[in-house]
Amino acid sequence: MDYTQLNITQRQEMYDTVGIRSIDELFDAIPSEIRCDDGLDLMPALSELELQRSMAEMASHNHGAHDMSCFMGCGAYDHFYPALIDQLISRGEFLTSYTPYQAEASQGSLQAFFEFQTQIARLTGLDIANASLYDGATAVAEAALLAINTTRRKEVLVASTMHPEYIAVLRTVLSDLDIKITMLDATDGVISRATVEAKMSDAVAGVIVQSPNIWGQIEDWDGCFEEAHSVPKTAGIAVFNPIACGMLKTPGACGADIAAGEGQPLGNALNLGGPYLGLLSAKEAYTRKMPGRLVGMTNDEEGRRVFCLTLQTREQHIRGAKATSNVCTNQGLMALRATMFMTTLGSDGIKEMATQSWHKAHYLAKEIAKLEGWEMKYNGDFFNECTFTCPCDVTKVVEFCKSRGVLPGVAAAGRRMQGLSTGDELIIAVTEKRTKYEMDALVALLSEVSA
């Protein structure tokens, strides 16, 4: 079904109104030699029942967090979210609306995005946030550009412990812009303030450090950003996990000027990596250079408190080549999920989620560390994710666990990790969803495979 709704009589009436005899007349402007009159070479149409069958069949060939025990993290986490989110988000008034350019017809979306911006700013401990970007990686790239455009400097310092895909995207985005990326080498899995100090100069626009980092280790944001601030106006850019903000020191509390992160853990499904939610938050001074949509509070002509998109002169549809970013479509629905999630849980609920993740990850780490030959790669503080060096080939570990219905973690040497490692490290994430039973089962499997 192509979802059109006209019958033959109606079409004929419409032809008559337009003054045509056949539909082809409307396409006369297209030169005949480029017309595709033989039709497209695609499979014939499927009915809705056949679509249901086909999609259910394809979905049945996938195994993931729904039918396996998932300990994978590295930027995407199998967190719990309340059932009401799926119900509310499917309301057509949210789902099928457009960007709220017409304030008088869009107060629902606008108020929700305003609440979202406030929640994200409170979560990061900073002043403002935008209404979302594509994902964590692009949010980091936009954060770097924000620092570069604010300072007009040509260098960024980047923690080598950041997610390798975020580094890869940052490289792509900055590659034709004459910006130097200087990597900060890690000591014991983290960036030391001395390393930042050694690389700082007045050419540096921003210092980008992710915490918890790709190994799960908590970084010394305070120290790194203090060094960043040894040069006036250099931005400390914190790449954060929003759930961790529920119990750990926030980017703002650690002296960050800009915070960028992946918002997937806030009520969004794993979705094989998308659609996700790019979060960008900053100090007030960055307001007029922020990329993406911003919702502001204002009054209507009758003095009522209302909301509207604001500072649109930053944006591509007004400013063109001089816009602060090319971003137009954002992740509105994912932001809406996130704000519903944060409203349902509040500070207490997110703290509970973070705390349970912490305790469970530490329980599991202690249990694995008891196994013969299993060594924690780094001994610093971690949140919900830690790295072990396997006593045997990591691929063997992963394959064995998979065969028993467990996704044991992410192999650091995996081909998707951009050459992060060539060793046998396994990065293991634990959320509040994992039970003691599942963790004990994983430990038993690891013990068995490495025996």
Next chain:
Amino acid sequence: MTTIEAIKKQSRGDKPIEPLIFEKHVAGVIGVDFPPLDVSETEVPEGVAGGSTTLPSFGQHDVMAHYTHLSDRNFSVDGNFYPLGSCTMKHNPRINEWGAALPGFACLHPLQDDDTIQGALRLLYETRTMLEEIAGLHEVSLQPAAGAHGEFTALKVIRAYFADHGQPNRTVVLAADTAHGTNPASCTMCGASVETVRTVNGQTDLEHLKEVIAIIGAENIAAFMITNPSTAGLFDANIKEIADIVHEAGAKLYLDGANMNALLGRVRPGDFGADAMHYNTHKTFSTPHGGGGPGSGPIAVTEELAPYLPIPQVMMADDGSFYLDRSRDKTIGKVRSFICQFGVLVRCWSYISACGPKGLRNVSETAVLNANYLAAKLCTTYSMPFFDPKNGKFCAHEFVTVPQTLLDKGVTLIDIAKRMIDYGVHPPTMHWPMHDCLMVEPTETESKQALDSFVDVMLQIAEEISSEIELVQQSPLESDIARADEVAAARKPILTFK
């Protein structure tokens, strides 16, 4: 003041103002519960432990009420005629939502091994090949997250191609003066500069195109970004000549695919000489706009540009299994994390599969018919600079009106737009691509009854401008708020609740 008095003061019509979540906070109450911790606790060291965040919370029923009330305060495709030009606000079939929500799709971790996600990879591979066929181009990358992101990605690919072919000085991109704002903004993000090519009567001015190429020097030009049908809603009859001129200059022709809804199954961009293009699945392929996103912006390119596409690419092996391939020496790298907007592409697959080849052709034909029907009904009251059906001048899937005679009576374009809200119609795109214009795109999924009632609304507003002009000037009168003060909002931005 009593609660009822407060609500009366605040609300307009029958929709009470919804307080902010920060005003509804109830300390100690949250909307969901957790199982007890089933493992021993590990102390959180003082150096890393944070203070409390200040996120509000309240009970579950009030969470439902809050978002239900907010949803009541939104126009949507489901509830309203939504003829936003260039945005293709077509019906969003719910079978697509059903499919995307299947646990076998929604619960997949993006770093899982290929052998655990064969069904998902098959869906992506099929989507890729279907989009290649619809484009008439060699290879599609599903990675970009939205249309502008697709533009950025494709421009990076084109720049990488030229750098690899010893022509790194090709850093100028040409764009029409009516181009979407994302076109020049994407160029800036790629470190390319933009030169504008004039349009005449909504079509590329061929002489000016040649002139600009001569002035800048053919050897400096990377690409010409064109939207076809143009943003004025017209098929560019000279598209073949344009492609020839661009190719003669050694540059690439880039198609902004925002208006693909007029071309589906009728014309393939590769057949008229496009070297690269992006799709907006949230426009053409019915994936919901979601209040501003998510979108998805797959790009299609020619064989010579394909080696530079981002990684990973979804492939089919000789044995019929599917895998993610990273072995592409000349790739521009990655433009986003993980693979693609997978959940959006499930919906896209579902839509294209539902339509099939004949259905897709009927989509573009009906979209064009609906637009021409509206234009024919309205053109005597709402002047249309490019629409003259008696002389064979039709519009494509959308049309532009500059209602000068109405404006001359003392209303602004915004007055007309806001009055439409009173009649439950979402205003069309305004002031773009021309000053004082409305751009109307009905899409193919509207019924004749819906089109006719839109005509009635527009004629009624025109009548009101003659008889009761203040109704239009003071509109919206029926909506839940009066006009928002956007100037004040920008002058002193309040972006968070304090």
